[in-house]
Amino acid sequence: xxxxxxxxxxxxxxxxxxxxxxxxxxxxxxxxxxxxxxxxxxxxxxxxxxxxxxxxxxxxxxxxxxxxxxxxxxxxxxxxxxxxxxxxxxxxxxxxxxxxxxxxxxx
Amino acid sequence: xxxxxxxxxxxxxxxxxxxxxxxxxxxxxxxxxxxxxxxxxxxxxxxxxxxxxxxxxxxxxxxxxxxxxxxxxxxxxxxxxxxxxxxxxxxxxxxxxxxxxxxxxxxxxxxxxxxx
Numbered sequence: 001x002x003x004x005x006x007x008x009x010x011x012x013x014x015x016x017x018x019x020x021x022x023x024x025x026x027x028x029x030x031x032x033x034x035x036x037x038x039x040x041x042x043x044x045x046x047x048x049x050x051x052x053x054x055x056x057x058x059x060x061x062x063x064x065x066x067x068x069x070x071x072x073x074x075x076x077x078x079x080x081x082x083x084x085x086x087x088x089x090x091x092x093x094x095x096x097x098x099x100x101x102x103x104x105x106x107x
Numbered sequence: 108x109x110x111x112x113x114x115x116x117x118x119x120x121x122x123x124x125x126x127x128x129x130x131x132x133x134x135x136x137x138x139x140x141x142x143x144x145x146x147x148x149x150x151x152x153x154x155x156x157x158x159x160x161x162x163x164x165x166x167x168x169x170x171x172x173x174x175x176x177x178x179x180x181x182x183x184x185x186x187x188x189x190x191x192x193x194x195x196x197x198x199x200x201x202x203x204x205x206x207x208x209x210x211x212x213x214x215x216x217x218x219x220x221x222x223x
Binding site for chain 1: 152166202211
């Protein structure tokens with residue numbers, strides 16, 4: 001199984017700050033890495049697919065990069081509505097594990 | 108627009124059974140793989156199972172293998188999850204999701220609680 005190590009598990013930042021979340025795979029997954037946002041009581045929402053592709057309708061302040069084993073997710077300017085938990089997910093191999101999540105709060 | 112609506116959740120005793128359904132609309136259901144993903148209270152996301160577009164390819168997480176059965180009825184645009192021998196650790200919100208490697212569309216989830 002490919003394990004996904006996501007960090008940090010939580011962070012607090014100010015509105016307008018640049019926020020970076022990382023995800024490390026236990027083996028090479030090429031670019032088969034997706035990012036989701038989940039707000040409390042809601043289903044997850046796809047933000048980024050294949051490491052760096054922005055899903056239609058997602059604000060451009062969200063971006064993703066990386067390949068192989070190391071990936072980054074960036075919010076270029078944190079907004080109040082970005083308060084959520086973010087998850088990475090690999091699909092190079094079964095099972096398609098999710099990372100443990102990063103809870104983002106406003107300072 | 109794409110809609111996925113889960114149903115069938117509820118309270119069940121350990122060892123009991125439950126069948127979840129997911130009604131799909133707004134896309135050609137028979138063209139897509141579908142998955143079940145769950146989330147225990149206060150925990151992260153856990154993939155449970157997926158089924159290919161025609162139903163011939165099926166995979167399960169080790170945690171549910173032998174107890175859960177995924178199926179679909181393309182004529183009814185519906186996905187199912189038969190859950191047997193339920194355990195307390197199966198307590199979670201269960202989501203169905205359209206699957207293309209990523210999960211672009213999710214249902215609202217249905218809560219399954221396993222407790223005596």
